[in-house]
Amino acid sequence: MNSRLFNWCFKKSIWVYHANAGACNGCDIEILDVLTPYYDVERFGIRIVHTPRHADALLVTGPVTRQVRERLLRLYEAVPDPKLVIAVGSCATGGGIWYDSYATCGGVKNVLPVDIHIPGCPPKPEAIVYGVAQALGLVPKQVQAQAYIEE
Amino acid sequence: MNLQQISLDLFYTLIFPGLLFTAVVGLLLTWVDRKVTAVVQSRIGPPWYQPFADIGKLMGKKMVVPSGSSVGFLAAPLISIAGATLASVIVLRALINPQAGFVGDVIVLLYLTMLPALALIIGGGSSRSPFGAIGASREMSMVLAYEVGFLLTIFAVVIKTHSIQLSGIIAYQAEHGALALTVSGFLALCIALFCLQAKLGFLPFDISEADTELIGGPLAEYSGSGLALFKISRAMMFLQLPVFAVLLFMGANQLTLLSMAGFLLKLLAVLVLIIVIKITHARLRLDQMLRLFWGRLAIVGLIAVVFALVGW
Numbered sequence: 454m455n456s457r458l459f460n461w462c463f464k465k466s467i468w469v470y471h472a473n474a475g476a477c478n479g480c481d482i483e484i485l486d487v488l489t490p491y492y493d494v495e496r497f498g499i500r501i502v503h504t505p506r507h508a509d510a511l512l513v514t515g516p517v518t519r520q521v522r523e524r525l526l527r528l529y530e531a532v533p534d535p536k537l538v539i540a541v542g543s544c545a546t547g548g549g550i551w552y553d554s555y556a557t558c559g560g561v562k563n564v565l566p567v568d569i570h571i572p573g574c575p576p577k578p579e580a581i582v583y584g585v586a587q588a589l590g591l592v593p594k595q596v597q598a599q600a601y602i603e604e
Numbered sequence: 605m606n607l608q609q610i611s612l613d614l615f616y617t618l619i620f621p622g623l624l625f626t627a628v629v630g631l632l633l634t635w636v637d638r639k640v641t642a643v644v645q646s647r648i649g650p651p652w653y654q655p656f657a658d659i660g661k662l663m664g665k666k667m668v669v670p671s672g673s674s675v676g677f678l679a680a681p682l683i684s685i686a687g688a689t690l691a692s693v694i695v696l697r698a699l700i701n702p703q704a705g706f707v708g709d710v711i712v713l714l715y716l717t718m719l720p721a722l723a724l725i726i727g728g729g730s731s732r733s734p735f736g737a738i739g740a741s742r743e744m745s746m747v748l749a750y751e752v753g754f755l756l757t758i759f760a761v762v763i764k765t766h767s768i769q770l771s772g773i774i775a776y777q778a779e780h781g782a783l784a785l786t787v788s789g790f791l792a793l794c795i796a797l798f799c800l801q802a803k804l805g806f807l808p809f810d811i812s813e814a815d816t817e818l819i820g821g822p823l824a825e826y827s828g829s830g831l832a833l834f835k836i837s838r839a840m841m842f843l844q845l846p847v848f849a850v851l852l853f854m855g856a857n858q859l860t861l862l863s864m865a866g867f868l869l870k871l872l873a874v875l876v877l878i879i880v881i882k883i884t885h886a887r888l889r890l891d892q893m894l895r896l897f898w899g900r901l902a903i904v905g906l907i908a909v910v911f912a913l914v915g916w
Contacts, residue, residue, distance in 0.1 A: 462660030465653070493647040495638070498654055503819040504735075506668060506827040509661070533666040533827040 463509065463535070464589045466498040470508035470532065474525050475557065476515030479575040480542035484512060486578040494582060497591070510537040510585070516544040516557040517564050529565050537568045537588055541581060546570040621696035623689045623840075630839030631655040633875065637842070640879050655839065659832050667828030673732050680727030681826070681833035687719020688837035692844040694770070699847060699857070699867075702771040710768050714758060717803065717845065720837050721747050724812065727834075728822025739821020742890055743812035749897035750802040750809075756905030757792040757799065761852055763912040764788055774856045782855030788911035793853040795905050800845050801878060802897070805838070808885040811893055846874040 473481055487494055488501060502508050505528050517525060529538070540561040543549040548559035561567050571584035586592045616622055634655050642649025669677060694713055697704040721743060728740030761783060762768055765776035773783075783789030802809040813821040820826075823834060854870045857863045888896070 458660060459664035462657045462664065465657035466661045490645050490647045493642070493649075495642065495650050496648045498650055498657060503815050504824045506825055507820065507823075507831060509665075531668070533668045535665070 464591065467509050467537070467585065467589065468500050468502045468507055469510045469512050469539075469585075470502055470505050470528075471512045472514070472525060472528055474513050474515040474521045474545070474561065475518035476542060476544060480514035480545070483575045483578055483581060484514070484541065487581050492578050492582060494585075497582075497586070499585065505531040506533065508532050508536070510539055510588075511565075512539050512541055513545050513561045513565070514541045516548045516551045516554075516559060517561055518557050522558055522564055525561075525564055538565050539569050539571065539585060539588060540567045541571045541584075542576060543572055543574040546572045549574065616697065617689065617693055621700065622693045623685075626689070626692040626696065626840045626843055627836050630841075630843040631659065631836070633842050634839045636875070637879050637882075640876070641883050644880075644883050655835075659835060662827075662832035662835070663829050665828040667830050668825075670732050670825050673825070674730040676726045676730035677825070678830070680723040680730070681830045681837075683726065684720045684723035684837040685833050685840075687716050687723065688840040688844070691716035691719075692840050695844050695848045695851065698770040698774070699851060702774050705769050705771045708768050709770050710758060710762065710773070713770075713848065714755070717841070717848075718747065718751065720841060721803070723837075724822040724834075727826065727830075728812075728824075731822070731825035733825045735818050735820070735824040736822050739812045739814075739818050739824065742814075742818075743822060745890060745894060746802060746809065746812055749894050750799045753795045753897050753901045753905055754799040754803070756902065756909060757796045757852075760788050760792040760905070760908040760912040763909065770851060773852060778856035782853065784853040784855075787916040788908045789853055791904055791908035791911065793849070795901050795908070796849050796853070797874070797877065798897070798901055800849060800874075801881060802893075803845060804842055804878070806878065806882040808881075808888045809893060810887060811890050814887060846871055846878065849874055 471481070471484055486492065494500075505511075509532075511529060511532060513525070515521075529536075538561065540546050544551060544557075545561045547562075548554070548557060551557045552559050558564050562570075569584055569588040571581055573580055576584070583592065587594060618624065632652070632655070635650065635652050638654065639649045691713055694705070694709050694716070698709070724743050725740045725747070728736035728743065731737075761773060764783060764786070765773045767773050767776060777783055784793045805813055812818070813823065818824070823831060826834060850867065850870045857867045
């Protein structure tokens with residue numbers, strides 16, 4: 454398959470599987486908001502699917518509890534390549550208030566290779582749409598990744 | 605059977621009324637379906653190239669084959685698309701050139717339009733997924749239910765027109781007027797519309813797929829090109845079954861501009877009816893669906909057959 458054609462198709466048609474990895478349901482409600490007629494993500498070709506086999510992107514919420522870690526890894530393996538991982542909410546980006554808890558892995562990035570983080574507790578629906586659009590390269594990135602170096 | 609004949613047949617099957625043409629038009633029709641749904645739900649809806657982007661993406665993705673699944677898992681998408689292609693060739697060639705058919709093509713069509721459903725049963729059953737197995741068993745019950753209604757409508761049409769050939773049925777309608785205007789024809793058309801809805805797997809009859817309870821049923825384990833082939837064959841059926849219904853019931857067409865516009869209007873009416881029923885109805889339970897098809901619709905179908913025998 455021509456890779457440029459495929460990349461175009463992939464950007465125009467993202468099917469999302471939503472995985473709750475120990476979230477409090479706040480982010481899940483905001484994700485449901487994105488699917489309502491008010492925000493209508495189907496105009497970007499984004500659809501929620503109900504099986505990981507059909508998915509192109511994993512939308513993970515929650516700090517990844519130790520119980521759910523193995524399941525999340527299996528879920529990731531069940532998604533056919535190429536795939537994206539999108540971490541939604543403060544807990545998923547860095548563990549939130551559970552960042553040093555013994556019961557969580559402290560964020561999705563410690564378990565799976567994350568493509569984009571969408572912070573917020575919970576993030577606004579606009580922020581989620583914006584984050585997914587950024588992951589696909591539909592809108593330019595506004596901030597650069599920076600690492601803190603101690604003087 | 606010389607070389608020219610063979611290449612012409614290949615052209616018919618693979619390009620013009622067959623695989624390529626039907627797939628492209630069918631995918632455009634699925635966009636119409638999604639756009640109408642969006643408008644009814646006061647959304648904007650996807651752009652026109654959305655189904656093509658979906659198919660292109662699925663074709664480029666890796667296909668995961670579950671460990672321990674049998675050959676049927678890989679063969680099922682091919683069976684599905686083969687059935688849809690052959691059925692489309694027969695229906696669309698009968699539309700363009702009624703003399704191209706052969707004796708008994710209506711009966712052949714009955715079997716060919718069943719192939720995509722059979723492929724779903726094979727694929728779901730051999731996917732080693734509980735969702736696939738449940739979906740396959742539900743699909744099997746559904747096939748047994750809606751084929752009764754579909755057979756009865758075909759019986760009514762065949763008895764009425766004394767022909768088992770599409771060209772004969774079209775010629776009868778050119779002489780005596782559209783079948784839908786007779787009592788038996790109208791009853792048969794009503795049942796045929798129910799059967800179309802069930803054959804296309806649309807709400808209220810998407811019992812075997814049931815996204816929210818069976819996560820896609822037989823399609824649950826399919827990914828990549830396998831899923832794409834199933835989607836394409838469904839899009840082809842979405843074009844070809846309504847055309848079949850229009851040909852059977854709604855009168856003959858000449859090769860004039862007015863007649864072709866009339867045909868497109870009839871086709872559009874059938875499509876819009878199917879889509880509106882799909883949007884405005886909730887899913888039936890399996891037992892409700894079986895009761896509907898084996899009970900009320902079968903009785904109405906028998907009445908249509910009796911009327912056709914009487915000659916109404």
